[in-house]
Amino acid sequence: xxxxxxxxxxxxxxxxxxxxxxxxxxxxxxxxxxxxxxxxxxxxxxxxxxxxxxxxxxxxxxxxxxxxxxxxxxxxxxxxxxxxxxxxxxxxxxxxxxxxxxxxxxxxxxxxxxxxxxxxxxxxxxxxxxxxxxxxxxxxxxxxxxxxxxxxxxxxxxxxxxxxxxxxxxxxxxxxxxxxxxxxxxxxxxxxxxxxxxxxxxxxxxxxxxxxxxxxxxxxxxxxxxxxxxxxxxxxxxxxxxxxxxxxxxxxxxxxxxxxxxxxxxxxxxxxxxxxxxxxxxxxxxxxxxxxxxxxxxxxxxxxxxxxxxxxxxxxxxxxxxxxxxxx
Numbered sequence: 001x002x003x004x005x006x007x008x009x010x011x012x013x014x015x016x017x018x019x020x021x022x023x024x025x026x027x028x029x030x031x032x033x034x035x036x037x038x039x040x041x042x043x044x045x046x047x048x049x050x051x052x053x054x055x056x057x058x059x060x061x062x063x064x065x066x067x068x069x070x071x072x073x074x075x076x077x078x079x080x081x082x083x084x085x086x087x088x089x090x091x092x093x094x095x096x097x098x099x100x101x102x103x104x105x106x107x108x109x110x111x112x113x114x115x116x117x118x119x120x121x122x123x124x125x126x127x128x129x130x131x132x133x134x135x136x137x138x139x140x141x142x143x144x145x146x147x148x149x150x151x152x153x154x155x156x157x158x159x160x161x162x163x164x165x166x167x168x169x170x171x172x173x174x175x176x177x178x179x180x181x182x183x184x185x186x187x188x189x190x191x192x193x194x195x196x197x198x199x200x201x202x203x204x205x206x207x208x209x210x211x212x213x214x215x216x217x218x219x220x221x222x223x224x225x226x227x228x229x230x231x232x233x234x235x236x237x238x239x240x241x242x243x244x245x246x247x248x249x250x251x252x253x254x255x256x257x258x259x260x261x262x263x264x265x266x267x268x269x270x271x272x273x274x275x276x277x278x279x280x281x282x283x284x285x286x287x288x289x290x291x292x293x294x295x296x297x298x299x300x301x302x303x304x305x306x307x308x309x310x311x312x313x314x315x316x317x318x319x320x321x322x323x324x325x326x327x328x
Contacts, residue, residue, distance in 0.1 A: 010161075010169040011289045012282055017175030019261075019281020020182045021244070024237035026258040026265070026273040027185065028230040033267045034193070035202045035226035036108075038119035042127035044255025046096075046231055049130050051238030051247045052138040053095050055145050058088040063137050085147040089235070096231030104223045112219060113210060131252060140249060145242035149177050178240045182274065185233065189270050202226060260308035266318030275319060280304045 025047060032040035056063065060079040068076055083091070107122055150173040158168035193199040205212045205222045213219055241251055261280045265272025284303040292299045311318065 006165045006167055008286065008289060009165075010167075010171075011285045013169060013171055014175070015282035015285030016278055017172065017179060017281070018285065019278040020179045020274070021175070021237075021240055021277075022254070022257055022261055022281055023274045023277025024178065024182050024185075024233065024240060025254050026261050026277060027182075027189065027270065028233045028237070029255075029258055029262055030267065030270055030273045031189070031226055031230045031233065035205055035222060036119060038116045038123065039267070040230070041120065041123040041255070042130060043230065043234060044252040044258070045127040045130045045134075046099075046234035047238040047241065047254065048247075048249065048252040049099075049134045049238075050092060050096055050231065050235035051145060051242040051251060052134045052143070054088055054092040054147075054235065054239065055143045055242070055247050056138045057091050057095075058083050058085060058145075058147075061138060066139060067136055089147065089239070092235055093232055096235055097228045100224050100227035100231050103227055104220055108223050109220060112213075127252075131249065135249070143242075143247040145239065145247050147239055147243065149174055149239075149243055151243070172244075174240070174244055181236060181240075185236065186270060186274050189229075193270060198222070198225060257304060260304035262318070263308040263311050263316075264318055266320040269318070269320035272318060272320030280307070283307060 025044060028043040028046065029040055032038070032043065055061070060081045060083065062068070062076045062079060065076045068074060103126065107126065108119075111119055111122060152173060154171045154173050154176060157171045162168035193202065201212070201217045202222055202225070204215075204217055205219060212222075237254075238247070238251065241254060245251075257280070261276030262273065263276075264279055265274070265276030284300045287303045288297070288299045
């Protein structure tokens with residue numbers, strides 16, 4: 001029994017780390033929802049596109065090389081140089097800001113005042129467009145991403161836990177860094193949302209587009225700002241997930257795992273995204289550890305969605321979401 005509890009402790013810690021990785025994706029959803037009142041289906045694809053762009057810049061890959069070669073019969077592949085990781089991240093972030101400006105100019109400004117379902121459908125179209133654009137621009141092959149983040153087992157944690165329990169825990173150093181970065185992002189975003197003029201304007205836009213416009217708030221600026229921040233968050237999430245499992249098009253599917261944790265934490269709460277991620281990450285790992293062997297395993301594929309369903313039934317606004325009461 002004691003041995004099983006020791007193993008469960010390792011599972012618990014790894015679940016916390018996985019939950020933080022989920023939460024990084026969910027942060028982008030929360031930011032867009034707070035600014036526009038709509039669920040951004042394209043957030044997972046934004047993480048994929050950001051990671052693809054970062055790898056392409058870092059390795060000096062020629063954008064649209066396959067298309068150019070097919071049209072002109074050339075053999076372009078690389079520019080012949082590599083870009084340092086720090087500079088590549090800055091350039092990729094600038095690309096995400098440019099993308100945010102284009103999204104606002106070409107899509108969002110034409111949908112001001114429209115029903116939320118219209119905006120939601122627009123993000124679905126945007127998701128498929130960006131996925132196709134990433135394929136044509138950078139190629140569909142799996143890419144390795146290395147920005148200098150440490151990986152592999154943490155020797156310090158292994159030695160400490162081995163001294164305590166006689167068994168060394170395997171904790172990936174990349175997950176530790178993801179936790180630190182996510183915590184810093186959450187603190188910065190909470191401070192920005194609550195204590196800056198732009199943060200208050202963002203919340204006003206979410207409540208009512210037309211009312212925000214009537215008091216002089218620039219809807220275009222707010223949307224570009226929020227999509228830029230969400231793009232940066234997507235870049236961070238893409239770096240973490242891409243470093244962990246490679247940059248591949250299945251990376252966009254991590255958005256599906258963010259849905260249950262948003263239902264738990266609430267669509268309007270930045271801290272709720274983190275708490276929801278931790279609950280899902282820990283819950284699915286421990287459930288698989290204790291219950292999985294009894295039901296044939298593979299419970300991680302559905303545990304989060306069942307938990308989210310229970311929350312929808314008994315507390316649809318989530319743990320930190322705002323409860324909306326309509327009087328009739």
